[in-house]
Amino acid sequence: MNFTQRTRGIVKMIAVVLSLALPLMLAISAADARIGGGSSSGSRGSRTFSAPPSTSTAPNAAQPFNRTMTQPGSPGMGAGAATAARGGFFNRPGMGMLGGLAAGFLGAGLLGMLFGGGMFGGLGGLSSIFGLILQIGLIIVVVRLAMNWWQRRNATASAYAGPASGPAAGPGPLASLRTGSGFGLGSGSAPLEIGPSDYEAFERLLGEIQAAWSNEDVAKLHTLATPEMVSYFTKDLAENKARNDLNKVSDVKLLQGDLAEAWREGDTDYASVAMRFSLVDKTIERSTGRLVGGSEQPTEVTEVWTFVRPRAASWELSAIQQA
Structure with a gap:
């Protein structure tokens, strides 16, 4: 009798845990409706499976990629990175x-x-x-x-x-005087030199990509991001349409940013940049305009964006990682 009651108690406990976890997962999903869906997607060249260094803007380690087309063991990747990416959670080193x-x-x-x-x-x-x-x-x-x-x-x-060397980046006039934008200078020992014009391009891309996403302008996204990232955005937009939802992002403002790392692979430049920005992120019902997720009030987000630039070309978004 006691055994049966104990069994029933365990089953009830599991049911309660699942009933509490499911609404939380749905709430998190609804709150992260912005571009990228609050997950980590894209590629960072040979450093895809290596976390970018922490910075004053993003002191915590960036999350590994949930979605990436980079295959472990591809040219330029070390054996350690390939091993770390193989086999899922229960086969990690x-x-x-x-x-x-x-x-x-x-x-x-x-x-x-x-x-x-x-x-x-x-x-x-x-x-x-x-x-x-x-x-x-x-x-x-x-x-x-x-x-x-x-x-x-x-x-x-x-x-x-550890944080990137050099002066600490911070919001406000001091950061603007350093770079002409909201970015601090980041590490002074980066293999690839990133100047004020590059930071201005990163800040511009932040706003333009968010606007194109909000307008569901896939053609514009193709000019601002890599084909891999556009494929993820297109899939997410299609899922929104299937749910009769429309995610609208507005009032995007960079608050703080600094360089995590920059490097060159052959003829291609990479720069991973930590950014803290505010935005109004809301999801409305497509047919009625009724608010179904998010808020009319600005929220703050910290992410690490990686940009890629082939020789004689412009910067494009290559990856987004949650910080």
Whole structure:
């Protein structure tokens, strides 16, 4: 009797957790309706799988890419970066036995149970319930260990990355006097020199890309971003239309920005720039104009944008990463 009540309590607890998590996920999705969807997308050349250095604008490590067309092991990438990007969460470097254990339980246990097997599938009803509880408990333990490992890894990476050298960037007149825009000068030791005209181009692209997204102007986006980024934007816009939604972004204003890193690969220049900016981000129902997400009030966002410039060409957006 006590065993049955305990089982029911565990099932109820799982149901409560799922019921609380789902609305939170939907709320986060609705709040991040701006261009890029609040995720990390694009490519940074040979540094796609390496986090850009932290800066005074974005002191926290940038998130890895959720969407990228760069393949691990492509020319210019080191073996370490290729290994880090291969195999998903449970096959990250350093996971070792932990990754194999998690994959084993998920594959042989939980998925096997769904098809009539599982850990104790052949022992009858009571043993099947016991097996299910044991599997869920083991999976929870593995996930918690993995999350703790991931948090320690990020904390170590942030500690060693450090802020870019040189004067600290800040909003207001001082930053404007330095560069003629809202950007600080960033690192003075960058392999590729980034000047005031480049920062002005980055700030201009920030506004123009947001405006083109808000107007659903895919043709304009093709002139401002790489084909990879435009493919993501086009897919996101199509999903908005399927939901009868329209995301409108306005009043974009750069508050602070600085250079994370700049480098050259062959005839192509790259610059990753941390930007903190404000904008009005709202989603309305396409047919009625009713507000369904976001707000009429400005919100602040911090992201790392990577720009690419082939020789004798203009800068284009190559990636967006959440900071």
